Amino acid sequence: MLKLIRLEWKKNNIIKYVRNVFIMVFVLLSLILATAGELASKEVGTAYGKSMLKAGVEMFTNMSFIVFTSTMLASFIVGAYKNKTMNLMFSYPINRKKILLCQMLAVWIFNFTALVLTKILFYAVLATVRGFADMAASGIVLNSGMFYAEIFVNSAVMVSVSFIALLAGLKMKSSKAAIIAGVIIVILTQGNIGQYTLADNVPFLMILMFLSAVSVFLSLYRLETRDVL
Amino acid sequence: MPYILQTNHLTKIIDGKELVKNVNIHVKKGEIYGFLGPNGAGKTTVMKMITNLWKPTEGAVELFGETLTPTSYEVLKRMGSIIEFPTFYDHLSGKENLQLHCEYMGYYNPGSVEKALEMLELTGAAGKTVKNYSLGMKQRLGIARAILCRPELLVLDEPTNGLDPAGMKQLRDLFKMLCTEYGITIIISSHILSEVESIADTIGIISHGSMVKEISMKEISEMNTAYIQLTTADTKKAAYVLADKLELNNFRVIDEHDIRIYDSRISTNDISKAMMHNDVEISAIGKKAESLEDYFLKLTNGEEKSC
Numbered sequence: 375m376l377k378l379i380r381l382e383w384k385k386n387n388i389i390k391y392v393r394n395v396f397i398m399v400f401v402l403l404s405l406i407l408a409t410a411g412e413l414a415s416k417e418v419g420t421a422y423g424k425s426m427l428k429a430g431v432e433m434f435t436n437m438s439f440i441v442f443t444s445t446m447l448a449s450f451i452v453g454a455y456k457n458k459t460m461n462l463m464f465s466y467p468i469n470r471k472k473i474l475l476c477q478m479l480a481v482w483i484f485n486f487t488a489l490v491l492t493k494i495l496f497y498a499v500l501a502t503v504r505g506f507a508d509m510a511a512s513g514i515v516l517n518s519g520m521f522y523a524e525i526f527v528n529s530a531v532m533v534s535v536s537f538i539a540l541l542a543g544l545k546m547k548s549s550k551a552a553i554i555a556g557v558i559i560v561i562l563t564q565g566n567i568g569q570y571t572l573a574d575n576v577p578f579l580m581i582l583m584f585l586s587a588v589s590v591f592l593s594l595y596r597l598e599t600r601d602v603l
Numbered sequence: 604m605p606y607i608l609q610t611n612h613l614t615k616i617i618d619g620k621e622l623v624k625n626v627n628i629h630v631k632k633g634e635i636y637g638f639l640g641p642n643g644a645g646k647t648t649v650m651k652m653i654t655n656l657w658k659p660t661e662g663a664v665e666l667f668g669e670t671l672t673p674t675s676y677e678v679l680k681r682m683g684s685i686i687e688f689p690t691f692y693d694h695l696s697g698k699e700n701l702q703l704h705c706e707y708m709g710y711y712n713p714g715s716v717e718k719a720l721e722m723l724e725l726t727g728a729a730g731k732t733v734k735n736y737s738l739g740m741k742q743r744l745g746i747a748r749a750i751l752c753r754p755e756l757l758v759l760d761e762p763t764n765g766l767d768p769a770g771m772k773q774l775r776d777l778f779k780m781l782c783t784e785y786g787i788t789i790i791i792s793s794h795i796l797s798e799v800e801s802i803a804d805t806i807g808i809i810s811h812g813s814m815v816k817e818i819s820m821k822e823i824s825e826m827n828t829a830y831i832q833l834t835t836a837d838t839k840k841a842a843y844v845l846a847d848k849l850e851l852n853n854f855r856v857i858d859e860h861d862i863r864i865y866d867s868r869i870s871t872n873d874i875s876k877a878m879m880h881n882d883v884e885i886s887a888i889g890k891k892a893e894s895l896e897d898y899f900l901k902l903t904n905g906e907e908k909s910c
Contacts, residue, residue: 377706385692385703458690461656465686466707467679598673601617601657 375476378468382480386450395488398442399495402434406496410503431496433573435489436532437560443485443536444543444556450477451593452543452552461602470597478540478590482533489529494522535559535582541589605668607632607756607788608653612662615648622648623812625662630756630790630805635782637803638792639899645812646792647687650760653790654684667755680708683754685762689745693734697725697744700733701751710752719747722777738765746774750781757781757789763798775802796899808902815902823898831864831871834887835878838862844881849874860886 409430451474454460463473501516515521536556543552563582564573572578608630615622623645630636640646651657653664655671655678664671666678691700701716720726723743728736736744742765749757757778763771779802781787793799799806806823808815835841838856845851845864854864864874871888878885 381703381706385695387694458687459692461686462690463707464656465654465679465682465684467676467709468707469674469676599658601651 375472375479378472378476379480379483382450382477383484386480388484391446391484395442395492398438399492402438402492403496403499405434406431406500407503410500427500429573431493431500432528433564435492435496436528437564439485439489439492439529440532440536440560440563441553441556442488443481443533444539444553444559446481446485447478447537447540448543448549448552450481451540452547452549455544455602456547456549464602471594474594474597478537478593482537485533485536486529489533490525493525493529531579531583532563535563535579535586537586538582538589541592544593605632606630606665607667608790609665610649610653610662611665613649613652613659613664614661615645615652615657616660621812623809626809626812626814627817628790628807628814629817630788632788633782633786634788634804635778635802636788636790637799637806638790638809639796639799639806640792640794640809642794644794644809646794646809647760648812649809650684650686650758650790650792653758654682654686655679656686680752681755682758683749683752683756684758684760685745685749686758686760688764689741689748691733691741691744694732696730696732697736697740697747698729700744701748704748704751708752712753715751715753719751722750723747724773739767739770742766743770743774746777750787753785753787755786755788757787757791759789759791761793762791763793763795771798778802808899810902829867829890829892831869831874832887832889832891833862833864833874833878833885834860835862835883835885836860837883840881841878841883841885844877844883845874848881849877 410427451460454463454477464470466473497516536559538559539552539555542555543549545551559582562572563579565571566573606629608628610626610628613626613628614624626645626649628636628638628649638646638649648657652659653666653671655664655673655675658673666675667681669675669678671678691697692703695703698716698720701719705711705716717726717729720729723746725740725743725747728740733741733744742762746759746762749759763774766774775798778789778791782789791799791803800820803820805817805819807817833841838859838861841862842854842856845854845862849869851864851866851869853866854862856862871890875885875888
């Protein structure tokens with residue numbers, strides 16, 4: 375499995391994605407710092423202002439990585455079907471389900487790791503800029519295990535729900551469809567209408583997780599008996 | 604006779620459309636099997652089923668003595684293939700693509716990549732990214748990849764597409780060499796007759812999704828022996844001379860001017876003399892041989908002539 379995942383990264387030029395993540399992180403960090411500065415300059419040292427800081431980090435990073443995951447799924451899997459490299463993959467003496475599962479895992483592991491590291495980096499930078507005590511008041515406690523557990527769980531959920539986009543891309547045989555599906559997931563999970571948002575709505579996220587599992591299941595369903603068109 | 608590959612009543616229906624029906628192929632170990640047919644006859648469909656990319660609607664494929672099932676993965680280790688056109692990871696070099704192939708095939712043999720590149724005269728372009736390859740170079744790289752892991756069976760679907768005549772000749776020589784020196788069995792599809800005629804041991808002809816004929820090249824050459832073509836204004840009288848005076852019965856009146864005499868015992872000289880003695884004017888007479896092309900056109904009702 376690990377070898378197949380490594381090969382997926384190699385043949386899909388993972389260095390390119392690493393570079394893109396770095397660029398994205400730099401842009402996002404600039405935005406976050408600008409927001410933090412804005413909050414400081416307006417002296418919104420209130421609980422609302424502090425929670426906004428955390429919400430800002432979560433929103434920006436989750437949004438970006440949901441779209442990034444959809445884009446990678448579009449390239450690694452939907453694109454492979456389109457440009458027929460999947461035919462080549464299925465001519466190897468390897469179980470088809472294992473091949474596709476490794477492609478999914480290659481995307482999941484990359485994005486999960488990148489998202490976790492990005493969040494930790496952002497919180498660490500903010501803590502350095504604004505002071506640890508101020509951050510703790512915002513619920514960002516860098517020496518707490520629970521804080522990191524929350525980052526891990528939240529990142530895993532966000533990257534996983536992006537896999538709904540995979541089924542959209544495969545069914546419509548379109549990389550664009552996968553990316554658009556990713557954007558729709560962003561709107562659903564991170565958007566808000568006035569005060570109302572589904573970002574922290576646990577039942578809603580569980581439904582999305584279920585749909586994501588269905589998407590993965592259907593992508594793998596009867597893969598051996600399906601014709602590679 | 605043990606066959607390395609055989610199909611039994613192979614049928615494929617997609618969306619109610621019958622792409623191929625009851626195709627029976629028999630490929631002997633160590634031979635080159637030419638799979639001929641006009642464009643759209645169903646060659647690629649059959650090849651996709653042989654390589655397990657597509658699953659038969661009816662019938663079965665037997666490879667190395669085992670019936671192919673949707674989960675027959677091990678058998679793929681013993682095969683090399685090009686179906687339709689070879690696909691690559693364009694941002695990787697030719698050499699990296701071949702190395703990647705070895706990793707997936709679980710084939711580790713130092714120097715094999717370099718050797719395959721050398722055989723296809725791609726050593727100079729080994730480090731170049733595939734996106735900078737020409738169509739012919741990609742085709743050759745595809746063949747290098749197909750033969751890289753020393754397969755027992757090569758399944759090649761129109762492998763010379765995009766190659767110039769010199770490239771085609773080079774590949775024909777390579778296929779012959781692979782067959783004779785390495786004992787690799789090759790099934791090669793084509794609609795270009797001359798490409799297959801000179802290298803194949805057995806020919807399978809497919810037309811409109813059905814197998815029209817499967818025959819060895821030896822049988823073709825025996826069956827289509829040379830004939831004498833006689834052109835005359837009076838075929839009736841000429842036929843009378845052939846039958847009554849020369850006592851021949853193995854001849855056929857083709858049209859109102861031409862007669863073909865298949866009897867190998869008689870010479871053109873004897874026929875000319877007999878015709879002259881009986882006042883039959885001859886406008887042309889000469890020995891001819893039916894080529895595979897004629898045979899192919901006859902079987903496919905002259906549907907396509909590509910060379």
